[in-house]
Amino acid sequence: MKMMVTHSHNSFHHCCQILLAIVLFSLQILTHIEAYGSKVEVLPGFEGPLPFELETGYVGLGETDDDMQVFYYFIKSENNPQKDPLMLWLTGGPGCSSFSGLVYQIGPVKFENKEYDGSVPSLVSRPQSWTKLCSIIFVDLPLGTGFSYAKNLTAHRSDWKLVHHTHQFLRKWLIDHPEFLSNEFYIGADSYSGIPVPAILQEISNGNEIDLQPLINIQGYLLGNPLTTNREKNDQIPYAHGMGLISDELYASLQKNCKGEYTDVASRNELCLRDLKYYDKCLSGINTFNILDRYCEDDSNLKRRSLTQELKASLSSHLTVPELSCQIYGFYLATKWANDERVRKALHIREGTIRKWERCYLSDFEFDISSSFEFHANLSKKGYRSLIYSGDHDAVVPFISTQAWIRDLNYSIVDDWRPWFVNGQVGGYTRTYSNRMTFATVKGSGHTAPEYTPDQCFAMFTKWISKLPL
Structure with missing residues (x-):
């Protein structure tokens, strides 16, 4: 309190x-x-x-x-x-x-x-x-x-x-x-x-x-797939269980020993920590940003870190050349491209301002907003439209954590859970609330959904920006 x-x-x-x-x-x-x-x-x-x-x-x-x-x-x-x-x-x-x-x-x-x-x-x-x-x-x-x-x-x-x-x-x-x-x-x-x-x-x-x-x-x-409450870790474990990545027994043990709290675990709670270690082991070969995608050694090897550390680890520059079939190969290409003199000239970059372009510069950042929930509540009162979408194979910010905070805003449902379609196929599921918020899952997609499923996300965006129901 x-x-x-x-x-x-x-x-x-x-x-x-x-x-x-x-x-x-x-x-x-x-x-x-x-x-x-x-x-x-x-x-x-x-x-x-x-x-x-x-x-x-x-x-x-x-x-x-x-x-x-x-x-x-x-x-x-x-x-x-x-x-x-x-x-x-x-x-x-x-x-x-x-x-x-x-x-x-x-x-x-x-x-x-x-x-x-x-x-x-x-x-x-x-x-x-x-x-x-x-x-x-x-x-x-x-x-x-x-x-x-x-x-x-x-x-x-x-x-x-x-x-x-x-x-x-x-x-x-x-x-x-x-x-x-x-x-x-x-x-x-x-x-x-x-x-x-x-x-x-x-x-x-x-x-x-x-x-x-x-x-x-x-x-x-x-x-x-927005980070919102910084408590998303608490939903990663039920998500992993629902997706068949951990056993019923381990899930039951985690629930019993950690009591649903996986983010702030007391160091004396050895049983919970032991279960979490086993959980990490089960997911150590999974690309948690898209559990269907291949796991590349350079991707973040998720130990029990806070979510921001987890995101940070996966975004830091990769020193070795990744395999061509890895999603992060594109990050490697971007670094080569943006550090080319001809590119900088074409983009009108001021000489001498940035020595080496990095896709992600993550140091010295002060995290002074712990949750954006209250801002969503304020914006809802002001009547702005919103679209919150979740690639449903992201284990880092799982769709169940997003659904939970949307539910906590406590607005009534105006268009209940139903599939939305792209070319006659289910693109995902959607629900609309009285605060003009549309929630949509993107079927088979990961953390950065348009990257993994461009057709589905383009169809979703087209409908929403044109003020049409999905």
Whole structure:
């Protein structure tokens, strides 16, 4: 109970912080450095002219040029950019470049999966790009991520800083791109970004309410396999049991000895720790991000860590060359691509700002938002639309943990559990709530669902962004 009190006190403290940040930001916005964006005509590795419009650039958030520079990739809708929604995409981590979202999940290009031969890795078109329906800003935040840079990185890396910086970035970007001010605006994200994104939306919404300019036409958000309560570990074990990865006997013993608490286990609870060790052994050869996918030695070897450590281990740069059939081979190609001089020139990267591009920069991050549940509750009250989707073969943020916190929001069901279809086949299952939240499972998919099942996710996104039932 005591924890609840400090939690609400913290929330109040953060609300004050947010208001202060908003006021300061509105005063400063006129004096800050202008945003800067340049069109990218050709991309090394991609043959011929680009069949879509790509702009890259920096938005300065600090007082001086080298203080805080946020890098972004902006792709205009391939349909009707004047009318189509605008979306900002944040990849998880925290600290993985949103180039990941662009190239592995929902952008118009992807790496050709072939052996690296020393030249620029090849890029090919992705037919299921979400840019066929909306314009997307892929942003490298928190600072230090991808091509974003700052003088003093450590000072700018925490959940709340990420919230404030994303909000500032967006208003400044819109000042520089006023033609998108009237477009419906959404935020999309996955994995760890399930923690900061609901807080970002709340801060944007608060800013709109006090008439902070420019007003942002925010309509809602979508999150894939989102970390939400930081208690997801407690659902990993029932999930593993349901999927046949551990025996009935071990599951019964875990329940009895740990009493459903697998996240914070007392060191004196030897029976529970013994069971957990056995559980880890059972899953040691499983790629927990997609239990159907092959397990590659470089993937995180999940010992009993906290979820953020688990995500971190799987995202750290791989020193050895993975096998071509491993999902992480694509991460290896991205590192080769982004560190090529010709690529940097084409993307208009400022020379000398980033020595070695890493897909995920994970150090010095302060985790100061423990759960995003209360933000979902606030956003529900404000009536924003949301789509929460879960690849149903992800054992890291299992769909049962996502369903549990959605249930705890306590809204009535308006369209009950039913299959949704792609080309006459079941694509997954869905349910809609009275707070305008749609939950959907993606059948046979993993942690970053669009990466594993692009057709299903494209169909799901098309329906949802067009305000049609799945």
